Amino acid sequence: MKRQGIRIERLSKRYGAGDTAFLALKDVNMQVAPGEVVGLIGPSGSGKSTLLKCLGAVIDPTSGRMTLDDRVIYDDGWKVRDLGALRRDQIGFVFQAPYLIPFLDATDNVALLPMLAGVPNDEARRRALELLTALDVQHRAKAMPSQLSGGEQQRVAIARGLVNRPPVILADEPTAPLDSQRAMAVIRILNDMARRLQTAVIVVTHDEKIIPTFKRIYHIRDGVTHEEAGEGRGFE
Template sequence: MRNGFAIETKGLTKVYGSGNTEVVAMSNADVTIRRGEVAALLGPSGSGKSTFLTAIGLINPPSAGQIRIGGELVVDGPVALRDARSFRRKFIGFVFQKSNLIPFLSAIENVRIALEINAWPAAAARERAMELLDYLGVADRADHYPATLSGGQQQRVAVARALANQPSIILADEPTAALDGRLGRQVMELFRKLAHEHGTGVVVVTHDHRALDVFDSVYEMEDGVIRRSESGVQ
């Protein structure tokens, strides 16, 4: 990873359909997130937030534009220059609206799986997963299955999993939607802490305007157009 940017997008565009049925979901999105920066992405439903997130998460390729992650050109137009899944495994962490833990794995196993698929030896993966759970304050729930964890605990385990491989960026899609205000703020502050301590770029899609003070930058999206908002940043 060559420069100080966690992620850069240039002219990122996504068009669904063609001709009369053509829908522009995202148009010329230019976004730069530095290492250690926590960015919020606001916007109403259908504004294109998820399209942007899935594009920079290498899940849904754009129709046009470029994506650089850690300075490396990863996507150029609809063409992925790297194996998307392998790249996600190593450099991108995901946190979702719901915790999205695998129900048949315990808390520690949910973190371990992210490490083991990245070729960590089992013992080292176990140790690293335990460290992360401890760091996030849920070490005492390590052997519990997701169904027996509270919403906040599940979200912390999900964050631990996202952090496991020390990614360049973490993409979070409304990670506090299922949490109450206090827990939601805790999770947002956790992202800020992680970003600042580990130099990870964090992009959080949120509707929760109460916690905007936590973010270093705020982007707003409407009708597929993204712009940086100075007013949202404290």
């Protein structure tokens, strides 16, 4: 099946009711193609976190439509019975902090998700090692998180987000704690892996170091998005 990426149409999110109601997202439209990395930027309180949580099926939108590849997952209500399985198998997450499990080595931190999805242990570890190799941390495959540098931990976290080959990756401030060199390495990796696996990647960021790399940017302010062309100093 040819991948279609993610499409969001007229997505809204309201908190509260009556006089206390607050519209955090207002008819948001967004489309990210397979293999594309786009930036989502905006001031604090603009709706970035709310949008990311809706996209990640962490909270319920109020209205709108979301399509993942060729499957409608939300249309004024969830069209997916098992949201946990959706998050596990179809949506990859990369956070500001790696959140690695401290008592599992790098390989098992990556292999855990496919294992939970029912993939045999040997196959899950094979997939994990393949990604760790692609991310140039295969030599740390047996290292525990406490033995990894910050950059190595983030690469392992990216491998974990990609291991089930999801159609979309949601990256929330993935370069915030990193210096310029490591931040650019992370965004280069995300671009490379997006192309290799034909994954759509949305990067929420305030990091001015990486914003010039995006070819397309969505600005969000007061719950409303505006698309614009970026500088596009990406990685070909």
